[in-house]
Amino acid sequence: MKYLDEYRDPKTTAELLAQIRRTVTKPWTIMEICGGQTHSFLRHGLDAMLPAPIELVHGPGCPVCVTPLEQIDRAAAIAARPEVIFTSFGDMLRVPGSEQDLFAVRAKGGDVRVVYSPLDALAIAGANPDKQVVFFAIGFETTAPPNAMAVLQARERGLKNFSMLVSHVRVPPAIEAILSAPSNRVQAFLAAGHVCTVMGYWEYEPLAAKFRTPIVVTGFEPVDLLRGLLAAVRQLESGRPEVENAYARLVSREGNRPAQDAIGRAFLECDRAWRGIGVIPASGWKLRDALAEFDAEKRFDVGRIAPKESPLCIAGEVLQGVKKPPECPAFGKQCTPQCPLGAPMVSAEGACAAYFRYRT
Amino acid sequence: MSNPPNFESFSCPTPLHPGERIVLGHGSGGRLSRDLLERVILPALGDTAPRSLDDSAVVELAAGRAAFTTDSHVVRPLEFPGGDIGRLAVCGSVNDLAMVGAEPIALSLGCILEEGFPLETLSRILSSARDAAHEAGVFFAAGDTKVVERGKADGLFLNTSGVGRLPPGVRISGAGAKPGDVVILSGTIGDHGIAVLSAREGLGFETDLKSDLAPLNGLVAAMLAAGDVHVLRDPTRGGLATTLVEIASQSGVGIDLEEGTIPLHGPVRAACEMLGFDPLYVANEGKLAACVAESDAEKILAAMRAHPYGAEAAIIGRVREDPRHRVRLRTAIGGKRILDMLPGEMLPRIC
16 A cells, blocks of 8 residues: 555665664663554564664653543533533543543433544534534644634534533643653653644754754654654764654644644643643643633533542553553553553553553 | 246335335234235245244254354444345354354344334345345244334344254364464455445545455355364454454464465555554454364365455464463564454544
């Protein structure tokens, strides 16, 4: 298949691995920011093929994992209301809240539907004028543009029965938080190629300079991942911390201007709590005041939410790259993909799920 | 010699009026029930319909062992590219019988209908069940119909049970895999799951991909005639990975797979890449995985490739000794990973 096979080519993969092996002279700890990259490493068995001095740690770039528990509980409370059709990307349905996940809400009679695009939620709102349709707008810079388009279209069409529960997050403040933490071990980052397709990579330049840390824009296929790693190792070995683009077939420094423009028209930067990590300043997006009528938090009064996290789960340390999933005492025991205690065990992008699926 | 029966030209003596729908009375057991049976169900099933309307069917079985199975079918949409719930219900039970090496004889057919269901659709689906029964060489020995109120079911649910004859000496079970056995797959994976998914609304991609839905008893007969088959399994829900994990666990062995040898249609691969699905976990309805004696593997593979439902059959792996009963996949780039069962429902990824 074009655009896929050439990036999974065994010969190119072997050549890149050999180049990395020749380049590396001492141990380096490198974080892949995005959960999609974590899964790709493990799914292709690539992590085990890397030379031993390179340690990969897995970043917080899993939208399902970092959505705060409070928002999951709020989603469940809104979805349980009889007048509501609650729409969400599929992954979110199995994320454990304090008491229940959205599947459990559905089993108890809530109308919870999986959509593949926020525009599907708009269509549902159009077709069900007597219902309140709520879309769970979560994710990084990747899902923000379509979610922005959905709410802007809702305003244009004068839809009165559509709202969004917004919990967007941004990558650069998370990188800054990880590098600022006293326990940080990360010496270089593979930045998420799809996030940079939207946002470009100019935002990362001050971070690389301030923390003297290489940040390499990296794709998701084996060849892409190895190109990103090779660039990171070369920088580390030569003491040259910069932002480098190893995904140039899709990413430009400026990124996708119309997409950024849509985000700007719909959302405003805000502080955001990351599940398991805590509040990171300016790390989120919320709806602009001009769009307040589409804010599900304002439209539905669900009372006080008192989130309760599982005491066993170490998701926060896993998401910050401090610990690996198998170091968690609950990993594979109390916590499995069938019965997850923490969000990283749920998602197709969660680090714990990746280890459980491909390693145990 | 007389002409073979021609079912294409068969038509109902009292045709259905367009727009006629199931009402609760069709399940009352009274005149309307009888009417439904005589005007819709029996004509649609044609010569595969029950031969008597007694309380139980009487089936002739030769001395020896019989195989018996049951399966309920719920699918949305009821009609999808490459099949429908009628064909699915027949193939499901026929294939369950075939997977222990049995020759299917007869099925039962239970219909649960939702009030308001169009009779024309019912007739079309049952005709499709009839065609599948012809292909598999089975008939419907017994049947039942119930009607539930609107909103209490999703249009139509079907249940089929099946009975089959086990040829002497045939011993096939999920526990039969032995170290050294060769693992053969009868064709491409994921076609059914992706075809059904693409037929659902709101997926945003179009494909001319068809479900692989098919009765596999003919293919199995050809395999058994060609050599020593130890395990047969049809990788339906949960996909190939889940099936192989079950076989490894039941047989107490490990299995090594080569990712590059597993047949996969381009559109299935593209859809899986887009949605974040692993094709190893996507459902199939017309495929089987087999563990066969190494010495007979080439003969069995050739027999499969000569059959229309095995034309793309391939050797995909080996059974080995492993006290931990793991299924290992060597990826296309030469990495290794462990395959596990599908946990719960497969969910499309976010980005």
